Structure formats: structure tokens, C-alpha cells
Amino acid sequence: MTPAARTALGVVRPADVAAEPWRNGRGVTRVLVARPAWRISLAEIDGRxxxxxxxxxxRLLIPLDHGGLHLEIDGVGHRAAQHEGIAFRGEDRVTADSGDRPATVVNVMLRRSLVGADWAVSIGSGAMLAGLGSSAGTEADVAAVVVLTGTASAPEARxxxxxxxxxxxxxxRITACPEDVWAVLRVRPDATSGA
Structure with a gap:
């Protein structure tokens, strides 16, 4: 199934997407949503x-696993804990280290000349998600919601x-519990791009 066909369905699960190698061949990724100005994927990291x-x-990375991830960005070490995002530029020299276990991270990439983004990790229920589905007011810029943990299900009960x-x-239309954790991504046109 193509990215356009998947996202037309409104819900994309990791199992819906085949793994493909990173550009440099040192890991694998699953592209869940691809737009001209931004994309969301899951990257799998095993070791360094x-x-x-x-x-x-x-770029924005959010570790899904309890152990988090260590990143070295332009020679400076950073610890990204589970569900805590860390942002950096695509030009930065970045090395990830998951230690002695594999790790999976949400990987958001935005074309800087076209868009900027705000994101937040939220704990909330279906009522919170219903508000994000609105196309009016300040919610119009919500681009996607990523499940980080929980027991949510889609309308077909999957x-x-x-x-x-x-x-x-x-x-x-998502059924969720108050303890579910979500990453909410809001995308805005870059003021200098004319987009």
C-alpha cells in the first residue's frame, strides 16, 4: 500500500508499513505518513x-522504549528519555546509541523552508482526541497524533x-483511556517561505 493510500484511511499502524533501509544503510525505518513538507516514520536502532x-x-525524535536513547549531536551528548522529544537539524552530525537493546523512535522530519512545527506529549482520553479532530479555530493546524502508549483502538475496534x-x-473517532499517552504534532507554514 502506498503512503497516500495508507494516510487516506486516517489511521496507520506500524505493521501496515514495510521496513526500508536508512539513507546511509545503518538502520531501518517505516514511513507512516509522507507529505511534501513533512513526514513521520518509526526508526529502529540497534546499538550504535x-x-x-x-x-x-x-528533526524531532521521541523514544518509545522505557530505556530511552543516548544521542551525540555535533559532539555533545544528550539523553532522550521515553516519550521525551529531542529536536535537532538534519545537517547536524548525530549518532544514536541504544546500548545493549534495540530501540524504536518516532522520527518527525520537516522541510525547514516550508513549515515549522509545535509538538506536545499529552495524556488524555477520547474527549481530548475529539477536540483535535476539529477543523475550526486553533485546532486547524493539527497534522497528526502519534500513539506512544496505551489501549486506544480505532473505529473497527482494532x-x-x-x-x-x-x-x-x-x-x-478513536476510543481511548485517560492514561493513554499521545504526541500531538501541529504544523504551521514558515512565515518566510510564503507557503
Missing amino acids: AAFSEFTGFD PLPPGSVVLPPWTA
């Missing part, structure tokens, strides 16, 4: 691996495992 260079992009992406207005 240098990231591919993506000039002109801003579970949404961690890493699943829900696109508005489908967010209003």
Missing part, C-alpha cells in the same frame, strides 16, 4: 548508529499499538 544527513530539514499515527478528523 550514525544518522543520515538531511540538509534543510528539522488496537492502536505504539507508533500508530492518527490523522484528523479521525482523531474524533
Whole structure:
């Protein structure tokens, strides 16, 4: 199934997408949503691996696993805990280290010349998701919601495992519990791009 066909359904689960190698061949990724200006994927990291260079992009990583991830960005060490995002530029020299276990991270990439983004990790129920599905007011810029953990399910009652992406207005149709954890991505046109 093509990315366009998957996202037309409103919900994309990791199992719906085949793994493909990183640009530099040092890991694998699953592209869940691809737009001209941004994309969301799941990257799998096993041990120590240098990231591919993506000039002109801003990047955000959110570890799904309890142990988090260690990143070295331009020679400076950073610890990214579970469900805590870390942002960097696609031009930065980045090496990830998952230690003695594999790790999976949500990987958001935005073309800097076209869009910027705000994101937040939220704990909330279906009522919170219903609000995100609105196309009016300040919610219009919600681009996607990523399941980080929980027991949510889609309208056909199939579970949404961690890493699943829900696109508005489908967010209003998700069954969720108050303890579920989500990453909410809002995309805005870059003021200098004329987009």
C-alpha cells in the first residue's frame, strides 16, 4: 500500500508499513505518513548508529522504549528519555546509541523552508482526541497524533499499538483511556517561505 493510500484511511499502524533501509544503510525505518513538507516514520536502532544527513530539514525524535536513547549531536551528548522529544537539524552530525537493546523512535522530519512545527506529549482520553479532530479555530493546524502508549483502538475496534499515527478528523473517532499517552504534532507554514 502506498503512503497516500495508507494516510487516506486516517489511521496507520506500524505493521501496515514495510521496513526500508536508512539513507546511509545503518538502520531501518517505516514511513507512516509522507507529505511534501513533512513526514513521520518509526526508526529502529540497534546499538550504535550514525544518522543520515538531511540538509534543510528539522528533526524531532521521541523514544518509545522505557530505556530511552543516548544521542551525540555535533559532539555533545544528550539523553532522550521515553516519550521525551529531542529536536535537532538534519545537517547536524548525530549518532544514536541504544546500548545493549534495540530501540524504536518516532522520527518527525520537516522541510525547514516550508513549515515549522509545535509538538506536545499529552495524556488524555477520547474527549481530548475529539477536540483535535476539529477543523475550526486553533485546532486547524493539527497534522497528526502519534500513539506512544496505551489501549486506544480505532473505529473497527482494532488496537492502536505504539507508533500508530492518527490523522484528523479521525482523531474524533478513536476510543481511548485517560492514561493513554499521545504526541500531538501541529504544523504551521514558515512565515518566510510564503507557503
